[in-house]
Each structure stands twice: as C-alpha cells, then as structure tokens.
C-alpha cells in the first residue's frame with residue numbers, strides 16, 4: 001500500500017484542501033486551516049483506514065503531514 | 078411536514094414519553110429508529126409507527142453498553158446514510174432516601190440516564206460531524222433542577238444531563254450540531270398511572286397550571302426543538318412542567 005498517497009488523499013478529503021497544499025511540512029492547523037475537531041477526525045480516519053490504534057500522546061505529536069506519514073509508515077511495519 | 082426525510086433515533090422509544098416523541102416525529106415525516114430493551118415491545122411500537130410513516134425501525138440496544146451502541150449507530154448510518162436527530166430519552170428511577178439508598182441503585186440510575194446519554198451522543202457525533210448538521214435532544218427532568226427528597230441518584234443523573242448538554246452544545250457548535258435539554262415536570266405515563274388520585278391531586282396543587290402534563294406536551298416541545306424553527310437555539314434547558322419551575 002502506498003501510505004503517502006493514502007494519507008494525502010485522506011487529508012484532502014477530510015480538510016477539503018487542495019492536493020498541492022498538502023506538502024510534507026504543512027502544519028494541519030496553521031497551514032491547512034484545521035481546528036481541534038478536524039484533527040481528532042483526521043486521527044480517527046487514520047485509525048479506521050489503516051486499522052490501527054493511535055494513542056492520544058502519539059496523536060498530539062502528529063502536527064504536520066510529514067510527521068503523520070512518517071509515524072504511520074513506522075506503525076504499519 | 079416539519080421533519081420530512083429526517084432520520085431520528087430515539088432511545089427508550091418503545092413506550093411512554095419516548096414512544097410519544099417517535100409518534101410525533103413519524104407523523105411529521107421523519108424516519109424513526111427506536112432503541113429499547115425488549116424485542117416484543119419494540120416490534121409492537123414499530124408496527125404502530127409504520128402506519129404513520131414507512132421506514133420506522135427498531136433495534137434492541139442497552140444504552141449503557143458502549144460497544145453495542147457503537148455497532149448499532151454504524152448499522153443505522155449504513156442503512157439510512159444520515160442520522161439527523163438523536164433523542165436521549167431512555168431513563169430509569171430507583172428511588173429511596175439517601176440513608177437507605179444502595180450503591181447499586183445509585184450506579185444503575187447514573188449508568189442508564191447519564192452514561193447512556195453520553196454513550197449515544199459520543200457515537201452519533203461522528204456521523205453528525207461528517208454531515209455538518211445534527212440535533213441532539215436530552216430528556217432531563219425538573220428534578221435535575223430542583224432536586225427531590227428520595228431521588229438523589231435520579232436528580233444527580235438529570236442535573237448531569239443538563240451540564241452534559243451544555244458541553245455538547247459548545248463542543249459541536251462549529252459543526253452546526255445543536256444540543257438542548259428538555260425538563261419535563263409531572264407527566265402522566267404508565268409509570269404514574271399507579272399513583273392514587275390523592276397523590277396526583279397533591280402534585281397538581283403545586284403546579285401553577287394545576288394539572289399533570291401528557292407525553293404529548295413533551296413531544297410537542299421536542300418537535301419544535303428538532304425542527305428548523307429552532308435553528309438558533311442550543312445549549313438550553315427548557316421546562317415543560319405547567320409552570321412548576323420558574
């Protein structure tokens with residue numbers, strides 16, 4: 001599975017942003033306009049799509065697109 | 078039709094006030110889904126509701142069972158592709174003076190009334206957030222505002238529901254989800270049918286409108302709060318009590 005592509009697709013879908021805004025260092029809140037509920041929804045969507053559990057402490061650190069992709073790749077290995 | 082094509086889930090909807098709300102919603106065009114404990118009473122209620130509006134359904138569900146509630150909301154959403162209204166109505170009483178109240182009676186009432194309301198709200202919020210629209214109605218009680226000797230557990234659960242309603246309203250307001258509490262006073266149901274005329278008269282004395290309410294009175298308020306007419310009302314507790322609380 002192409003984790004990077006899937007994660008980007010989820011972000012575009014959930015946050016309603018343009019694909020080319022979803023760069024690796026884009027911050028969900030500052031750059032992609034997410035609010036706190038959006039970030040919770042994103043995490044829940046990752047959990048659902050990849051069939052994993054993400055702890056709150058882990059979720060807090062996933063502030064950018066790159067960090068989320070890196071974390072999910074590691075988790076899925 | 079004030080609720081045309083809306084999907085409304087009503088807990089404890091097989092009888093009493095919950096059934097009355099289901100009936101009112103169905104007659105205004107809503108597809109109602111009732112959750113209750115007993116298959117027989119669900120089937121009977123659904124059969125009656127289907128005469129008002131096709132598509133009424135029911136599921137066996139215990140609101141205290143988080144996993145079961147998760148699964149059922151998933152099924153409901155899969156079937157209807159939307160959940161517009163949730164009415165948290167399931168409730169029980171286990172009255173006793175505090176000195177004599179058993180721990181399990183405290184736990185049971187808090188569990189069904191308060192935790193049950195939380196469970197269903199939490200599970201439905203996922204779908205309402207996605208839709209960016211939804212209405213949550215929590216059936217509290219005037220006892221949750223006034224307190225009552227012999228009902229410490231019930232009063233605490235209903236006061237808790239009022240506070241939970243405000244948190245729900247604040248947390249989900251940005252997603253266009255409204256949450257309001259309804260506080261009925263003395264309402265004539267199967268529960269109160271056992272009371273003697275003497276007791277009923279005594280209650281009536283303290284009610285400015287001088288009579289008990291009906292499930293219909295409660296259902297009418299729910300209809301208003303669930304409809305678009307109440308689009309700018311959230312986080313409120315509204316009494317339907319003949320003026321008992323003011």
Ligand SMILES: NC(=O)c1ccc[n+]([C@@H]2O[C@H](COP(=O)([O-])OP(=O)(O)OC[C@H]3O[C@@H](n4cnc5c(N)ncnc54)[C@H](O)[C@@H]3O)[C@@H](O)[C@H]2O)c1
Pocket residue numbers: 088089090091092093094095112113114115138139140141166167168169189193216217218219260261262263264265266267268269
């Ligand atoms: N009747 C009154 O005077 C009055 C006054 C104020 C508030 N209320 C509130 O209105 C609501 C309905 O009351 P009612 O008088 O119709 O009661 P009722 O006992 O006639 O109906 C309650 C329904 O909830 C169901 N239920 C109970 N526990 C459940 C559970 N764990 N999961 C799912 N369903 C469950 C029951 O099976 C029943 O069908 C309650 O929350 C009650 O506290 C009633």
